[in-house]
Amino acid sequence: MFDFTHDGHVHTPFCPHGTKDPLEQYIQVGIEKGLQTITFTEHAPFPASFIDPVPNRDSAMPFDLLPDYLNTLQQMKQQYKGVISIKIGLEVDLLPNLEEETIALLEPYATLLDEVILSQHFLYVDGTYMPIDYSAETFDELVTALGSFENVMKAYYESIEQGLAFSWEDIRVARIGHLDLPIKYQKNYDWDRSEVIEEEERLLQAIADRGFGLDFNTAGLRKPDCGEPYVAGLAKIASRFHIPFTMGSDAHLAKDVGADFDMIAQKKATFL
Known part of the structure; x- marks a missing residue:
């Protein structure tokens, strides 16, 4: 169920909110950790009509850098x-x-x-795009707007489910990224995951029906208010639907490539 030789979620120096670690450094770390495959998944440019709501407007790669990004990776591939x-x-x-x-x-x-991750980082609330993972403060604004942490989780799941109606295969989407991203701040709230189980199961069924996989994302372990991999809490249900996982470090700096894969390998039975 898990392939620990493939890091399927890695960022690059093209990320405006990441680091300038050279691309070759990411690759060398992967080689040193025994990886056989790295999928680079930089934040794709936004449509022109979207105004990034985070203060520095640095959530995604500018459109004019996309050709250079693709050409650079093609060179690295060779x-x-x-x-x-x-x-x-x-x-x-x-x-x-x-x-x-x-x-x-x-x-x-x-x-x-080769393959694309589809992720959601913003919720559309009352005509406004609100960031989910920018900061604890902006996330709390989202909780306040929707009334509870559980309501944020439900809205997040429902938004992804509705979004799956579109033809993402046309741009090579293979899996859904960090499917329970709001848990990045879960330790700041007293919440009950059983209250969102219905929405989780419905979304996972929709993902299975579309044939998409899931990003088993270790970045949550590096977030102090989270403390667990993204999707770990959904893994048992996802397995029931026969949804495949791809390990992802979500590395935004070279040293995090393959981060905590060894720990997940040791404990994988507990997630399934």
């Missing part, structure tokens, strides 16, 4: 051929009401992509 498999990908934002625009923006580049 350079490391026979040493480690490099896959070219993107992390595409599922933006409510802008799904078709997003697909239209990226579809001309689809033939250059």
Whole structure:
């Protein structure tokens, strides 16, 4: 069920809110950790009509850098051929009401992509896009707007489920990223996961029906208010639906490539 030789969620120096660690450094760390495959999944450019709501407007790669990103990864793929498999990908934002625009923006580049992650980082609330994982303070604004942590989880799951109605295969989407992202701040709230089980099961059924996989994302272990991998709490249900997992570090700096894969390998039975 888990392939610990593949890190399927890795960022790059093209990320405006990441680090400038060289791409080769990410690859070298992967080689040193025994990986056989790395999928680079930089935050894809947003449609022109979307205004990034975070203060620095740095959530995604600018559109004019996309060709350079793809060309650079193609060079790396050839350079490391026979040493480690490099896959070219993107992390595409599922933006409510802008799904078709997003697909239209990226579809001309689809033939250059190996596999894509579809993730949601913003919720659309009362006509406004609100960030989910930018900061504890902005997340608390979301909780206040929706009334409870559980309501945020429900809204998040329902938004992804609705977004799955669009033709994401056209841009090579293979899996859904960090499916329970709001738990990044779960230790700040007293909440009950059993209250959102209905929404979780319905969404996982929809994902299974579409044939998508899930990003088993270890970044949650590096977030002090989370304390667990993203999707770990959903893994038993996902397994029941025969949804495949792909390990992902969500590394935004080179040293985090493959982070905590060894720990998950030791404890994988507890998640399933």
